[in-house]
Amino acid sequence: MDTPPDDRPIREPQPIAGPDALAALKAPAVEAVGLVWTYAGRSRPALDGLTFRLEPGRVLLVLGPSGSGKSTLARALAGLVPHVLPGRWQGSLRIGDLAVAETPARLLGDRVGLVFQDPDSQLVMARVDDEVAFGLENRAWARTAMTRRVSEALHEVGLDGFESRGTNTLSGGEKQRLAIADVLAPRPSLLVFDEPTANLDPPGMHATLDRLATLAGRREHTIVLIEHRLEAALPLADDVLLIDEAGRQLAFAPAGAVGREAAALLGRSGAWVPRAWEGRGSGDAHGPSPAVGEAAARGKPRAARPVVLQASELRIDYPADESGEHRALDGVSLTAVAGERIALVGPNGAGKSTLLFALAGLLRPDRGSVALGALPRDGEPVEELRDPARLRATEVAARVGLVFQDPELGFVAGTAQSEVEASDRAALPRRTWAGGAAAAGVLDDFGLGHLADESPFRLSQGEQRRLSLAATAMRPPAVLLLDEPTFGLDRRGTQAVMRLLDRLRSGGQAQLLATHDPRLLSDCDRVVALDLGRIVFDGPPGRFLADPPYSPPEPWRDGATEAAGEATPK
Amino acid sequence: MSLLPPPIGPVRPALLTRVTPVARLVAGLSWLVVSILTLDPTVPARLAVAAVLALVLWSGLPLRRIPGRLAPLGFAIVSLTVFSILLSGSNADRSLSALAELGPIRITAPAVSAGLAIGLRVVVIGLTTLLVFGPSDPTRMADSLVQQWHVPDRFAYGTLAAVRVAPFMAGDWTVISAARRLRGLQSGGVAGRIGDFGGKLMVMLVSAIRRAERLALAMDARGFDSGVRRTHFRELRVAPRDWLAIVVAWAVAAGALALSR
Numbered sequence: 001m002d003t004p005p006d007d008r009p010i011r012e013p014q015p016i017a018g019p020d021a022l023a024a025l026k027a028p029a030v031e032a033v034g035l036v037w038t039y040a041g042r043s044r045p046a047l048d049g050l051t052f053r054l055e056p057g058r059v060l061l062v063l064g065p066s067g068s069g070k071s072t073l074a075r076a077l078a079g080l081v082p083h084v085l086p087g088r089w090q091g092s093l094r095i096g097d098l099a100v101a102e103t104p105a106r107l108l109g110d111r112v113g114l115v116f117q118d119p120d121s122q123l124v125m126a127r128v129d130d131e132v133a134f135g136l137e138n139r140a141w142a143r144t145a146m147t148r149r150v151s152e153a154l155h156e157v158g159l160d161g162f163e164s165r166g167t168n169t170l171s172g173g174e175k176q177r178l179a180i181a182d183v184l185a186p187r188p189s190l191l192v193f194d195e196p197t198a199n200l201d202p203p204g205m206h207a208t209l210d211r212l213a214t215l216a217g218r219r220e221h222t223i224v225l226i227e228h229r230l231e232a233a234l235p236l237a238d239d240v241l242l243i244d245e246a247g248r249q250l251a252f253a254p255a256g257a258v259g260r261e262a263a264a265l266l267g268r269s270g271a272w273v274p275r276a277w278e279g280r281g282s283g284d285a286h287g288p289s290p291a292v293g294e295a296a297a298r299g300k301p302r303a304a305r306p307v308v309l310q311a312s313e314l315r316i317d318y319p320a321d322e323s324g325e326h327r328a329l330d331g332v333s334l335t336a337v338a339g340e341r342i343a344l345v346g347p348n349g350a351g352k353s354t355l356l357f358a359l360a361g362l363l364r365p366d367r368g369s370v371a372l373g374a375l376p377r378d379g380e381p382v383e384e385l386r387d388p389a390r391l392r393a394t395e396v397a398a399r400v401g402l403v404f405q406d407p408e409l410g411f412v413a414g415t416a417q418s419e420v421e422a423s424d425r426a427a428l429p430r431r432t433w434a435g436g437a438a439a440a441g442v443l444d445d446f447g448l449g450h451l452a453d454e455s456p457f458r459l460s461q462g463e464q465r466r467l468s469l470a471a472t473a474m475r476p477p478a479v480l481l482l483d484e485p486t487f488g489l490d491r492r493g494t495q496a497v498m499r500l501l502d503r504l505r506s507g508g509q510a511q512l513l514a515t516h517d518p519r520l521l522s523d524c525d526r527v528v529a530l531d532l533g534r535i536v537f538d539g540p541p542g543r544f545l546a547d548p549p550y551s552p553p554e555p556w557r558d559g560a561t562e563a564a565g566e567a568t569p570k
Numbered sequence: 571m572s573l574l575p576p577p578i579g580p581v582r583p584a585l586l587t588r589v590t591p592v593a594r595l596v597a598g599l600s601w602l603v604v605s606i607l608t609l610d611p612t613v614p615a616r617l618a619v620a621a622v623l624a625l626v627l628w629s630g631l632p633l634r635r636i637p638g639r640l641a642p643l644g645f646a647i648v649s650l651t652v653f654s655i656l657l658s659g660s661n662a663d664r665s666l667s668a669l670a671e672l673g674p675i676r677i678t679a680p681a682v683s684a685g686l687a688i689g690l691r692v693v694v695i696g697l698t699t700l701l702v703f704g705p706s707d708p709t710r711m712a713d714s715l716v717q718q719w720h721v722p723d724r725f726a727y728g729t730l731a732a733v734r735v736a737p738f739m740a741g742d743w744t745v746i747s748a749a750r751r752l753r754g755l756q757s758g759g760v761a762g763r764i765g766d767f768g769g770k771l772m773v774m775l776v777s778a779i780r781r782a783e784r785l786a787l788a789m790d791a792r793g794f795d796s797g798v799r800r801t802h803f804r805e806l807r808v809a810p811r812d813w814l815a816i817v818v819a820w821a822v823a824a825g826a827l828a829l830s831r
Contacts, residue, residue: 078791085787106796114791120738121781122788124731126709133803138793140801150803166707168737182792362748397754409742409777410749412769426754457776471753 027097029190029222030054030077034091037072037081045247046072049091052241052252056189057219059236061255062226064243065270065490066462070226072247074194076100077224079108095190110139113183117195119175123182128154128170129163131178132185139186153185154178157211172348173204177211191215192224198488201348201516205229212236228490230274244269270492302337302525308373308478308510309336309359310385315367316354328354329365330533336479336510338375341501343521343541344514346530352514355530356481359512360402361388372399375478375508394426401477405484407468408457416443416459416467417452424474439474446470446500462493469500476504482513486520498523521545584630586815587705591714593812597819598702604823605694608830611683614690616826621697631704643696651689655681708733710806717806724795731785735778742777746770 035050046069054060062070075081082089083105093100095111116122125131132150141149154162157177162170170178176196183191193212197205209232216223216236227233234240234255242250242262250269251262263277316329329351336342344352357363359370371385375398388396404410413419420439443449446466451459456467465485472480485501486494498520505511513520521527527544529537537549586594601621605614625631658681660666666678703711712730715721747770750756757766789795 075787080787080791084790104796105790106793106798109791109793109796114788116784116788116791118784121735121784124727124734124785124789124792124794126707126730126734130709130803134794135792137800137803138796138798140798143801143803143805146801146803168734186793357748360748360752362751393751393756394754396752400752402748402752404745404749406745406777409745409773410753411773412750412753412755422755423753 027094028053029056029058029096030060030224031094032091033093035076035093036088036090037069037076038088039072040086040088042087045069046087047076047243048247048249050241050243050249052239052249054222054224054239056222058238059216059223059225060239060241061233061237062224062241062243063230063266063271063273064250065245066460066488066493067247068243068245068269068271069247070243071194073243074114074192074224074226077190077192078112078114079103079105080114083108110186111188112190112192113186113188114192115176115179115183115194115196117198119172119179119199122179123167123175126166126168127163128159128165128167128178131167132181135182135186141186149185153181156184157181158207171204172200173207176200176204176208180208180211180215189222190224191221192226194226195228197227197229201346203347205232205516209233228272230272234274234276242266267491270490272491302340305337305339306373307335307385308338308375308508309334309512310371311335311355311359311368313368314355314358314365314370316351316358316363317366328533329358332368332530332533332535334359334528334535334538336512338373338478338508338510339505340526341505341511341513341524342526342528343524344512344528344530345516345521345544346536349532350530351533352530353483354533356402356483356512356514359388359479360400360481361391361396364389373478374398375476397423397426397477398475399477400479400481401472402481403465403468403472403483403485405487407464410468410471411456411464414455415453416448416456416470419456419467420470420474423471442470442473445503446473447496461488462490462496465489465493465497466500469497469504473500473504476507476509478509480504480509480511482511482515484515484517485513486515486517494519518545582630584705585628585811586624586701587630588811589705589815590718590806590808590812591702591706591711592718593808593815594702594705595711597816598698600820600823601694601698604827605691608827609684609687610830611686611690613826613830614687614694616829617694617823618690618697620822620826621694621701624701625697629701629705631700636700639700640696643692647689647692647696650692651685653685654688655685658684660684710804713802713804714806717802718808723800727789727794731789732782735781735785738781739774739778742774743770746773 031053032050035047036045037047038045048069050073052060062073064070072081075085076093077095077100079100081087082101089101095103095108098108098111100108123131124134129150132153133146136146136149151160151163154160157180159174159177159181162174162178167175167178176199180196196212197208200208209229212223212225213236215221223236225233225236237255239252240255240258241252242258242265244250244265250265251258253259253262258277263273266277267273311332311334314329314332318328332351332355334342334355344355346352354363358365359372361370361372370387370389372388373385386395386399388400391399411419413422417436417439420442421436424439440449440452443452446469448463448467448470451463456464459467480501482501485497489497494517501511513524515521521541521544524541527537527539527541528535529544529549531549537544589597601617605617608614625636626633655677656675658678660678660680661668661676663678666680668676669679669682670677708730712726716723716726750766750770755766757763
């Protein structure tokens with residue numbers, strides 16, 4: 001087989017010869033009628049009655065909370081549902097003149113390209129050019145055509161000259177642009193993006209959204225976009241599809257014509273709602289936590305509160321690689337007082353994770369020192385600051401905790417209840433443990449009471465995040481370090497996490513949040529920005545958002561306008 | 571965040587990087603077979619010398635990195651050699667004179683010879699593996715297996731994808747260990763440590779399976795193994811130098827064996 005014919009969508013219908021001409025002229029790019037899909041083994045459908053019609057060359061933005069079936073819709077458009085993943089299908093979904101349920105995945109694959117969220121689990125090959133060619137090889141392209149198309153596709157995403165690079169050496173943004181080149185290469189007519197920027201830092205997200213905007217502007221592809229960076233995504237959209245938490249369609253409309261009621265329903269379903277619709281939607285569509293500005297209400301001024309975290313002149317070198325010495329941290333000094341919440345921001349590779357590991361005593365700094373305090377118990381004064389690397393494990397647990405981006409990796413127990421108990425048991429001498437009543441109470445407080453007997457590994461992403469917080473809440477450490485605490489959460493999930501963090505903070509806990517989410521900044525007392533292992537900014541969020549210290553700053557502007565009025569004055 | 575050692579590359583173009591991977595596999599096999607079948611320590615010793623020469627002259631690998639890459643094997647080599655010498659049956663043979671005697675421990679010449687043979691065998695295995703797999707990235711090996719040996723796509727490229735995500739599992743392991751340490755959940759004693767290890771392994775397995783599922787889905791979405799006969803972006807052909815590499819390697823193996831007679 002040679003190069004498949006160029007079957008891009010016909011934006012302005014032209015006469016085509018052949019038997020399919022009539023069908024091709026009349027067919028919309030995507031048409032769903034009463035689409036219902038239930039995964040095998042589930043009682044409730046993931047998609048429950050979607051009906052919409054997308055014309056060729058248009059961009060559809062899909063909005064909905066976690067669990068609304070957005071990813072399932074993406075999988076259905078690519079034919080993975082129902083051809084790869086088992087389940088029950090009702091209604092119809094057509095891509096052009098092909099009915100998804102009746103068309104082999106191989107044929108659908110020629111029409112549809114799907115870009116997933118996680119760049120690291122969608123790249124297959126070790127070299128960039130092999131990676132782009134992979135999809136073409138699968139479709140039996142001739143070698144000469146492949147060679148030409150691989151460079152073209154890389155050019156289309158701005159990765160010219162990357163052919164011989166290793167895929168593992170690329171940055172997150174470069175990986176995601178490579179994933180876009182992968183799906184562009186076979187010239188599909190429909191492109192589906194499932195949260196393509198969720199795993200990226202601001203520069204990577206910026207570069208990826210830029211490519212998306214270019215693709216959308218060219219009108220050569222029909223695009224279905226699932227994206228939670230709404231302020232950047234909404235301007236690209238021609239149509240929007242709103243889905244609620246049970247996979248039911250709330251609305252399908254042109255992007256500029258979403259009704260007040262639909263926007264309100266979307267807000268109530270727990271999803272993020274675009275700022276432009278806020279007037280039409282529920283009142284609290286924005287702001288992750290209702291407790292904004294509460295910092296000032298915690299009584300004592302900063303200077304009067306005890307220091308619980310002190311890092312001075314931290315320097316951590318990684319072994320030199322081919323590119324020369326890479327210094328992971330360079331002269332980083334940081335102090336936090338009880339009850340203070342600090343946002344730690346900066347592009348990937350700036351040293352945020354390294355700093356979190358060093359503060360937790362998991363990495364020995366080459367120079368400098370880390371010291372952590374403990375919270376007062378029963379009116380006793382705060383214990384002296386100690387180096388976590390020199391403490392016994394149970395003493396460390398009282399001073400510092402770390403909630404990882406993937407909470408699952410920290411779980412140790414078979415049920416949510418025993419997960420919370422584990423921390424309590426570990427902190428106490430043998431046989432003095434009083435039983436699980438306290439743990440059950442914490443679970444209830446964190447809204448997980450009904451899941452006490454469920455395996456932690458079976459919980460949703462938001463529930464897992466809350467469970468890992470609950471586990472630290474049993475015996476709250478003086479300093480809680482969090483790596484992307486709201487990653488992948490919808491508005492409801494984000495608010496739930498921030499409310500829990502507020503409660504922990506009210507007990508005097510200092511919190512350090514490494515985050516790419518600009519929406520969280522206004523909820524912090526301070527922003528510390530790292531770049532290339534150095535602190536380039538340390539100050540109030542309002543000032544940071546008004547003038548970010550590194551470029552490209554645009555993605556942060558997403559949160560800038562909304563936070564400007566809310567930032568706590570200092 | 572990566573706490574892993576950097577990859578062994580970059581590889582500069584060299585004689586062995588131009589030999590097709592399966593030819594390197596067949597060539598390297600000779601040294602493995604010969605060093606495993608013989609009991610004479612001089613045979614693997616000669617092969618080890620040949621392997622070091624080949625690594626230095628023709629592999630294109632950065633030489634500075636090689637000792638570090640072989641370091642994990644060092645422990646195996648030393649302990650295998652020492653225990654083979656100590657536990658050899660010929661030490662009990664009173665008709666042989668002892669090279670050294672310390673209380674109940676008695677060491678004879680045949681024991682030392684057998685121990686060295688075993689240790690040097692592992693040295694040859696390590697060096698040969700580097701010569702076979704080092705000079706090109708794993709993708710070329712998979713291409714070569716599929717195109718020249720007609721290994722099924724699903725097996726070759728599936729394995730390749732697994733190799734690509736292996737470093738992430740090491741990253742997961744770091745995070746899992748860190749999380750447990752910070753929660754004060756490390757058990758003491760041998761039984762406790764074994765239990766901890768099992769628990770960590772289970773969590774890593776869950777994470778690895780989820781990652782594999784996502785990757786498999788992404789591969790399916792790109793039309794992998796959908797019943798079409800795949801074409802090849804990079805066509806590998808067997809060239810005369812591939813045959814030459816095989817012949818030379820087997821000749822060296824035969825020579826090393828012949829010299830011991």
